[in-house]
Amino acid sequence: MDLGLKNKIAFVAASSQGLGKSVAMELAGEGAKVIINGRDKDRLEKTKKEITSAFNTEVTALAGDLSDADDREWIVKEIISKYDHIDILVTNTGGPPSGKFEDLEQDDWDKAYQLLLASAVSIIRSFIPGMKQQKWGRIISITSQAVKQPVDNLILSNSVRASVVGLNKTLASELGAYNITVNNVMPGYTNTNRLKSLIDKNPEVENAKKEIPLGRFGEPEEFAAAVAFLASERASYITGISIAVDGGWIKNIL
Template sequence: MVLRSHGSQSNPHTTAEEVTISSSSRIALVGGGASGIGYATADQLASAGHGVVLAGRSAETLEAAAARLRERTGAVVGTLVHDIADPDLAERAVAQVEARYGRLDIMVLNAGGPPPGRILDVDDKGWLEAIDLLLLGPLRLARLALPRMGQRGFGRVVFVTSTAVRQPQPDLATSVVLRAAVTAAAKLLSREFAANGVTVNCVAPGATATERRRQILTARARTTGGEYAAADAADAASIPAGRAGEPAEIGAAIAFLASEAASYVNGTVLTVDGGRTETL
């Protein structure tokens, strides 16, 4: 397939030159693609020869990330300015990717987490904002993309959740409750188009060296009156591996679920946490 660049920064685009990808390559939309787990996942997919569209809210940071990926991998890398919490943008996002690249084969539903907080401390506004970000936003995109994937006979949808769905953390109440709901929704969705070559799975990362982890540990240190370094050390000590994970390690798990090799893995939760989660 030959793809040629057109369009503004608000639409998916590649470089100004023609780029050729093999007929076996896929087109992937990766949420939160400018940094952290999203960028690491896009790197894995691009390195495997797939075309990748990085989605996020800042055109500037997206294009900088896309430029790094293009230079490093030589892959087709586009950008899509998109706010997953905005209900008016979901249909346009899927339509733009398909119009630009001809199809959408892989969707990685990854969004930043809401502010830390205990369950009785979160007000209605906080819950409603978190619901749009973590639950309704991803479901809107999945609802639009899955039937199209089913018609084409191939699709991979991966929800990025958290180990908090299996081992709840009291100071991450909205994330615990809503990512658990996402996990249940993914299980239901996994049955809808399985016979058409479409899989729906979750990856549940544990502590990962991202800005999100820094925010959580900073809030914990502030609550206890301690130092960030102490919170960091205590968190690492609770992990059998003795450290936080790297975004690339989470990205590798997501890329596996998005691959042909994972065609019989459907409706599951892949925990990537260095062994910290105690439940099976």
């Protein structure tokens, strides 16, 4: 299936590792020009080399912290200077700390807001004008299965990520007239360093496999395939949805 992504310009946030990296590689494999980002410059450069060696496409690496306003402004300016616009925006961040409500301070909540919501609002705002001008765009947010079914001991993620879903559902209505689709993709338990860290802190997380109908954790490539489809021409009539890539873990009907 030709997804129609050849030479599309895609910015994938937080893509030096984990799910973001898998999405960047999937889009590159479809022929998109990919802009990757991460805080660790050495890791980012390693990822760039990995993508360019695997696929014959253009890759730009911009190191910076998207939860920091100054870094966000610099990254956006660099992208606009080089490409003028982007076609595909994938918002993504690392997860906030785990913990129960009484374990966390107000500062933890403030940082989670900056990490998960403020960063998404800022970069979406920056790239909407270009998408409107060309009357084509894809905005996809990587959220979490927690926005549909809260996960124990992850109250920050459960709470703040849900606001990203509300943001994107509203944007889907506001931007539809410009042929811009806005969707969320909710990863379930996926074999990333983030999941390994959670298991190290709480080995009982491993038991989540028993609650997954497919009986295993997902692979990053399986998640990335769903994002690439939503970014494609084939998904031109899909907007305002939250799609789970969770092996059936979420139990609600709608």
